[in-house]
Amino acid sequence: MIQFKNVTKKYGDKIAVDDLSFDIKEGEIFVLIGPSGCGKTTTLKMINRLIPLTSGYIYFKERPISEYPVYEMRWDIGYVLQQIALFPHMSIKENIAQVPLMKKWTDSDIDDRIDELLTMVGMEPEQFKNRKPKELSGGQQQRVGVVRALAADPPVILMDEPFSALDPISREKLQDDLIELQKTIKKTIVFVTHDIQEALKLGDRICLLKEGHAEQIGTPEAFLTMPENDFVKDFIGDLDTHRMQQLTIGDIADSHPAGNNTDYPDYPIVPDDTQIQVAFQHLSEHDGIIVNGEDDNKKILKSQDVFRYLADRQGGAER
Ligand code: ADP
Ligand code: MG
Numbered sequence: 001m002i003q004f005k006n007v008t009k010k011y012g013d014k015i016a017v018d019d020l021s022f023d024i025k026e027g028e029i030f031v032l033i034g035p036s037g038c039g040k041t042t043t044l045k046m047i048n049r050l051i052p053l054t055s056g057y058i059y060f061k062e063r064p065i066s067e068y069p070v071y072e073m074r075w076d077i078g079y080v081l082q083q084i085a086l087f088p089h090m091s092i093k094e095n096i097a098q099v100p101l102m103k104k105w106t107d108s109d110i111d112d113r114i115d116e117l118l119t120m121v122g123m124e125p126e127q128f129k130n131r132k133p134k135e136l137s138g139g140q141q142q143r144v145g146v147v148r149a150l151a152a153d154p155p156v157i158l159m160d161e162p163f164s165a166l167d168p169i170s171r172e173k174l175q176d177d178l179i180e181l182q183k184t185i186k187k188t189i190v191f192v193t194h195d196i197q198e199a200l201k202l203g204d205r206i207c208l209l210k211e212g213h214a215e216q217i218g219t220p221e222a223f224l225t226m227p228e229n230d231f232v233k234d235f236i237g238d239l240d241t242h243r244m245q246q247l248t249i250g251d252i253a254d255s256h257p258a259g260n261n262t263d264y265p266d267y268p269i270v271p272d273d274t275q276i277q278v279a280f281q282h283l284s285e286h287d288g289i290i291v292n293g294e295d296d297n298k299k300i301l302k303s304q305d306v307f308r309y310l311a312d313r314q315g316g317a318e319r
Contacts, residue, residue, distance in 0.1 A: 001026040001156065001188045002047060007056035009042050009212075016042045018212035019056070026155075029182065029189045031199040033235075034209035040192040043209070044158050047190065048077040060156075075099055078149030078187075082161040084141040086133040092118075092144055093129040099152040117147040120184070121177060139170035146178070150185065160192045175201055179308070196236055200224070201311035208232055220307040225280045247276040252309045253291040253299045267300065279306065 002024040009017040017039045024030040032040045045051040046058060049070050058065045065073060086095045093114055100110045115125040121143045133141055142162060149157050163171045175198060182189065193199055199206050200220045207217045208231075215235075216228045227233040250272030268282045272293040282289050288302040 001061065002190070003057075003059040003062075004043075005057040005059070007043075007046065007058060008054050009039070009046060009051065010054045016212055017046070017053075020209075020212070020214055021056075022207055022214065022217050024188060024190060026188050027186045028204040029191055029202050031203035031206045032190065032192045032209060033194060033196065033199045033206055034215075036194060038209040039212040040194075040209060041160055042212075044160055044190060044192055047156075047158060048073045048079060075103060075152060076154045076156065078152075078154045078157040080142075080145050080149045080157065080159040080162045082164055084133070084138070084145055084165075086141060086144060086148070088133055091130050091132060092136070095133070095144060096148045096151050098148070103152055105152075113151060113153075114147075117150055120181060121147055123147075137170075138166055139174060142166060142170075142174060143177070146174075146181075150187075154187075156188045156190070158190050158192075161194070162191075163198070164193065164195070171198075178202065197311040201308050208235060219303075220311075221280060221284050221303055224307075224310075225284055248272060249274045249276060249279040249289070249291050249301070249306075250293060252276075252306055253293060253301055255309065256299065256301060256305055269298070276306075276310075 004020050004022050007017060007020045008015065020039075020043065022030075032043055034040060042051055046053050047060070047065070049065055049068075060068065060073070060077075068076075086092075096114050096117070097110050100113060105113070114129060118125045118128060123140065123143060128136070128140070128144075133144070136144065142165075145162065146159075149159075163174050166174065179202065191202055193202075200223070203220055205217065205219055206223055208215045208223075210231055216223065216232045218226075223232065223236055227236060249270055253272060267286050267288050267290045269290045269292050270279060270282060272291050274291075279289060283303040283306060286303075288300055288305075291299045291301055293299065
């Protein structure tokens with residue numbers, strides 16, 4: 001869907017993005033993570049041509065982005081910022097309607113779309129659509145930011161630390177909402193964060209940047225089980241505590257709602273007292289496992305279930 005080929009960006013002599021190559025697949029959440037100043041925002045903004053590249057190529061749907069008119073890139077790629085950038089004098093409805101209006105949608109199509117999207121993120125349209133941004137909480141404003149990016153149904157959404165200004169509870173709620181929402185909308189999402197828990201929780205794949213180049217690109221499983229170098233190890237270090245070593249796969253299965261679908265014949269069956277580290281081995285080879293508990297009760301855990309559990313529980317004893 002989006003392909004980087006040896007992309008470099010210099011600001012004067014300063015190299016902000018250094019020979020970056022990757023391939024973002026349609027429908028995945030691709031997380032860009034790394035310390036402050038490592039080039040995340042620059043990488044994101046090059047995708048929709050807010051920042052020009054110095055060398056290399058970026059392809060969008062197999063065509064170089066330079067072949068698309070700039071306005072088309074902006075309209076076909078939704079963008080959500082950390083600092084809620086709603087227009088303060090406009091109603092929520094007017095804020096969301098901006099791109100659909102530019103694309104000359106009819107009023108009734110726009111109205112329907114706004115109602116549909118607000119409902120999807122748990123905001124009653126009649127209650128919220130005529131309010132001004134300042135009449136909403138930070139979390140609600142950020143939800144509107146997400147809705148606005150989705151309004152014209154773009155195939156790609158760029159999100160630059162969209163939840164990092166929120167308190168931890170709103171933040172976790174919006175992460176959960178995004179995971180739920182993504183099951184319906186199935187967009188290609190490029191998500192920037194500096195928080196490894198958020199990356200492990202949301203990412204189908206993660207790209208860890210350091211000084212503009214990629215240290216590792218891979219699934220959450222791969223980051224936890226096969227960090228490619230010491231920088232990666234240090235970056236995920238907080239998570240890899242003895243707490244995790246004491247966890248069994250049964251602990252995670254216990255907190256997971258029982259499904260009635262046992263239709264995954266190729267998943268390995270593991271006893272519920274299996275160490276989480278051992279379960280990782282299975283999860284690096286399969287999309288999920290079947291946990292065998294008391295009385296032979298079986299529960300399916302997909303690898304995302306395991307990583308989301310870990311991301312939610314790890315780091316900070318008070319959580
Ligand atoms: P991140 O989003 O990961 O914090 P950025 O992409 O914003 O990083 O910045 C990467 C590097 O490029 C940083 O060292 C930053 O200081 C530098 N940089 C960003 N924007 C500019 C600019 N407009 N002019 C000069 N240097 C910049
Ligand atoms: Mg940034």
